[in-house]
Amino acid sequence: MRGNYYGPLAVRVAFFMSTNTAYQHIWWEGGTLGLLDQRLLPQQEVAVQCTTLGDVVYAIQSMQVRGAPAIGCTAAYGMALVAHQALGSTAELLAQLTAAKAALDASRPTAVNLAWATARMLQVAQAHASASPKVLRDTLLHEAHAIMAEDLAMCYAIGEHGLALIPPRGHVLTHCNAGGLATAGLGTALAPIRLAYERGRSIHVFVDETRPFLQGARLTAWELQRAGVPLTLITDNMSAYFMRKGEVDCVIVGADRVVANGDIANKIGTYGLAVLAQAHGIPFYVAAPSSTIDLTLPDGDAIPIEQRDPAEVTTIAGHNIAPVGVQAAHPAFDITPNHLITALITEQGVITPPYASKLRQMMHAPASIRVVR
Secondary structure, three states, rough: OOHOOOOOOOOOOOEEEEEOOOOOEEEOOOEEEEEOOOOOOOOOEEEEEEHHHHHHHHHHHHHOOOOOOHHHHHHHHHHHHHHHHHHOHHHHHHHHHHHHHHHOOOOOOOHHHHHHHHHHHHHHHHOOOOOOHHHHHHHHHHHHHHHHHHHHHHHHHHHHHHHHHOOOEEEEEEEOOHHHHHHHOOOOHHOOOOOOOOOOOOOOOEEEEEOOOOOHHHHHHHHHHHHHOOOOEEHHHHHHHHOOOOOOOOEEEEOEEEEEOOEEEEEOOOHHHHHHHHHHHEEEEEEEEEHHHOOOOOHHHOOOEEEEOOOHHHOOEEEEEOOOOOOOEEEOOOEEEEHHOOEEOOOEEEEEEEHHHHHHHHHHOOOOOOOOO
């Protein structure tokens, strides 16, 4: 199933699908884009149909779909959707795709996968500027399928490389959701965990709830429970307690952007976990595909941090948990500096410090060459 799980044929489903390992929550059918609405999990599994570019932008902004690789895949299909609906000449289609890229890129600024995917789609379109609109539409849809399939393959490779980093007892702490729901279907931080469990390794996952959007409590716990992986759900402020007790062997998180010096942006709260891990002598690993690596930014201070609606802090599922009118802040991400990161797990291998030279080497090497630690 892995080799052709995402192919050119539509996945005709109106509900969430999974194989033993991979989840399918993004699909193309009949000229529309289907998504699983992640805001409603775990209580409801509801499919969303995106029929316009505006639908796709809203899905990304509102976090119907979230996770850096997943929104990159979604944006790629958003570009294919624009091409599918476009009328007129190839030149007019290229102009519409350029405008679509700008709209999609602005929907969430921190995760680099989004702009990476739309740039790739636009480059493919520009390379086929002499083709007919029909040929261009078919080419772009094929490219979106390819981005999806490549992400799934990268996640499997990350899982294989990360397996060796999980200590024998296998007590892992993870933050936010970097599982199948955040990618094309397997996950980044959860990939080594999922593969370890499937191969009979001892594994137990501490899942922190990840306020304010509760991606850990709602999504990661749901994914792991469905897969049968042993887990304990904890609140964010319990992490230090379990670290001090010796219950955590390593931390594995995902990333929304990895910059040239090895600093990362990830869900708010990641930085604090990295500080705690260092204080307790616990390895802190970041799992991310090469599509998350951005060598154009020198360090974490240059990463744009999305500021979301403070109402997501003062409410949970539409219910107020704070006094009405109270001021709240909601930076969606924080920056973890490279000196707190034990290693980066990529599809090409495990990278250890110094990161700057090794990231450059990886990004300029053929994909078939594995990075040496």
